[in-house]
Amino acid sequence: MTFLKIALLKLTMLTATINAQTTINSREQFNKLERSTQNYKGKPLEYFLKDLKLEIKSISYLKKNEEGPNQIILRFDNREKYNTLRKQGIMPARITIWFYDNHETQRAFKSLNAYGLLEASSVNQFKKLLIENIFSNSDQYISK
């Protein structure tokens, strides 16, 4: 009986984990993404990118400083669309990924300036870095 209880509990936990790890194919999902970020923590970025079915248009990056560790911001709008949304008082959807501060991360960020904007294809240079945290937001209204 005890064995059955434990098995049931484990099955429940496994089901919850599988369900949490969802495919991301719309920016509206971003607000709910944080529920499943636990699945990606400690894993390489490429693991997360496999589940991300949206086209990345550009990447901002910030090197480690007083405000946080080395990180990238995935953006999903071209500049024209981005500016249009900002003009409407909408902060466009984005996903910010913090990386663990290890040798691999330091090497990937070493040649970069303190902050900047990269082409979408540059995401490959970060794909082996281990994720410390993910913050994501769908489009949200802000003051203009």
Next chain:
Amino acid sequence: MKKNYLLLFIFISGLFLFSLRSCSEEPLESSTIESHADPLSYIKNEYVKGRNELLGKAIEWEKAREYKDSGDETILITVPIKNTATNLIEELTFRIDNHKVSGHLWKFTSDTPFSSDDYKLTAHKIMEKLTGRVSYISLEGSFRYEKLIIDGQFVDEIGKGGSGVMDSPTCRGCHGNIEEVIIPGPGGGGPAAPPTNPSVPIPGIVIIPPPPSPQQEKCKQAAAGSQKATDLSRNTKFPAAKQGILNAFGQNGGENGVGFGSNMPNGPIDATGVQSLGAASGNINNPFPYPTADMHNHPQNTPPSAGDVYSMMSYHNQYNTFNTRYVVLSNGTVYALTITNADAFANFLSNYPPSQQPGYAPNFPTALNYEYTDIYTYYNGTQEMALAFMLDKYNAGIALTKMDANGNFKKLGTKENTNGDNKVYSEDNCK
């Protein structure tokens, strides 16, 4: 034809009467100084504070000259203002008559460069040689004049046979029966003659100043805090603390800090030793009963952060004597966060509470953080511009200032424009 002459006559008469009226009705604008106070110290620390006309001016207080008459009832003080133009002389004059202080800002703009000797001349002597413009502003804020001069004569008096500005009808009209003030300089005459600051200003064209722009308002609000930051930076404890922090950074590669404060209200400033704050951030232990400021370095050479702002608000709310946070970079740059309006903290904190991730400094809440980082990671701004912009836009009650080449802290500002739909950011710093 006669009618035209009549109209012209009436118009000119009107102008003449207006000119006389502006002279005669000018009140003697002044403030009162306590009899026991040191005049220069009072003027520097009290009288000129908050005077918009002096915002951003490099006043050379250390070059001030003071003249007294035998009865000590009239004191004249002249203070030069540093500028880089070769055809501009600016100086402040302060006249203290029976403890009444009146201050004036003079600006002489010559069509040709001034010689080094010209900088030692009195106001009237400068005007006697001048071809250009002279402007005169009462620091009490209500009167300002500007007149054109050719070869020492006011343009509206050329051809009338005057022998110089002191004899000119314009000056005589305003001096009236008051003779030019000549007070023997210390020791029988120093390198410069005493100023001849008229007790009633020269009449002329009245320039009505335009209303201050929002940026000018911000500069005005930040002036006192910037001055405090500048004053403390001239304390001997400041360079020692800065060097100590940078030396410690050279050894440990992390953040290091020093606290400033005093043991009694408005007492002499003391400083703690250098404290190691860890790899990225930490709190400075400020043991003084009246903490006034602190200083730390940013190992990545970044400007003050949102975390510095939030923790400063929190610390000021505990100790209202604390009003300046310096951040030094290894390249010698020194920033200071200064308090402009502590009453604004509550609103700011209520509307934009910090977001805090374990192990890191507090940051702006999500939406603001996105706006902040977009300025320098998506648009053309810098991190410095981004913080200055956010503090102003959201009325945080704290200003970001930076030490200039003269050692003065000046508020940084950022202008947001658009090019098409694209946002473009540019510096809009206080002078």
